[in-house]
Amino acid sequence: MADVRMKGFKNRLKFDEVFKVIDSIIKPLAPEKVSLDSSLGRILYEDITSGVNVPYFDRSAVDGYAVKAEDTYGASLYNPLHLTVVGESCAGKKKLHIKKGEAVRIMTGGMMPDGADSCIMAEYTEEKDMILSIHKPLSIHENVSLVGEDIKKGSLILPKGRVIRPPDIGVLASVQKKEVTVSRKPRISLIITGSELASIGETPKDGKIIDSNSHLLTGLIQDSSALITSTKIIPDDYEKIKNAILSSDADILLVTGGTSCGKKDYAPLIVSEIGKLLVHGVAMKPGGPFGLGIISEKPVFLLPGNPLAVCVIYDFFVSYALGQMQGAKNETRAASGTLTKKVPSSAGRTDIYRVFYHDDLVDPQRAGGASILSSMVRSNAYLVIPENIEGYEEGEKVQVRLFR
Secondary structure, eight states, X not given: OXXXXXXXXXXXXXXXXXXXXXXXXXXXXXXXXXXXXXXXXXXXXXXXXXXXXXXSSOEESSSEEEEOGGGGTTOOSSSOEEEEEEEEOOTTSOOOBOOTTEEEEEOTTOBOOBTOOEEEXXXXXXXXXTEEEEOSOOOTTTTEEOTTXXXXXXXXXXXXXXXXXXXXXXXXXXXXXXXXEXXXXXXXEEEEEOXXXXXXXXXXXXXXXXXXXXXXXXXXXXXXXXXXXXXXXXXXXXHHHHHXXXXXXXXXXEEESOOSXXXXXXXXXXXXXXXXXXXXXXXXXXXXXXXXXXXXXXXXXXXXXXXXXHHHHIIIIIHHHHHHHTTOOOOOOEEEEEESSOBOOOTTSEEEEEEEEETTEEEEOOOSXXXXXHHHHTOSEXXXXXXXXXXXXXXXXXXXXXXX
């Protein structure tokens, strides 16, 4: 690809087309086994089916008494029926058996005695001298969790591509899964470019600005179940940037800054020289100077220098690529609400607004342009305006994409 520095973007790729380019270069990662307690946030590499029933015995769903339902027929507050209490169901003790006219004390989760087919809540009973008065009739299996009611043996518990959540870990433990097979975490190298960057703690002067992108991306990557192999902060120097790119041993390389068409925007030129630059310039805002290439079969994402664009590009494109590498379903959380104010947009470009979604209302937070990162702090969702729509009016119903 020719050197585009100081020439501007002649052709910008459409927003939706970027995902197709990503699909064309992403290769799935190998699987690995991890302990159950280390699986949170990981992506399942295979379907998981249960080898057991949960529960594996009939159990009480209430605190009360296990009885035969037929012994309660006709019972009421004014016509109590009486049963003999013959014991209590306790974990670790021998399973009890009841006959007609008998009852067993039982707690929630307790094993049902042989012969019992229902449980009556303690609130509808009175016990005195081992005689139980019942004030309510029951139906068969009332207040009883039957074998396999929660999970049946052989049933699908969690599908391949699912991101493991805390409740999933509880379910996996209940079916005695000590380990799960997940996709390996992607390894990411960060190259933060810019001669204007200063570190936290320095007093910025002479046009210097504090580097926030390395810290921002570190948080985004940690939230994505990925690993950072290295972080390098490099001035706008062709050879230094090139050497940093060539020395990366990660699965994905993220470069911030120097991605546009300025005199010192070296990243696109370097990628086109030692690899293949597939995308340079996207019809979107923020994030228009985004680039994407491939070097030695490894994707290289070229992110603009302003932090807000970094957030947007990461959330839409990098996260999608990481999901594809791990076999994730890449499902997004969406909601709909009513706009509290008008949001303009330019035809032929996808505009991405930061919004605060609450009480079925969508409150745009755009404030002064692409460089306002604080608008992300005030937001909890994105409003994506397609290229064929010239904005939305106040009061329109729109769909938003909720943050992770």
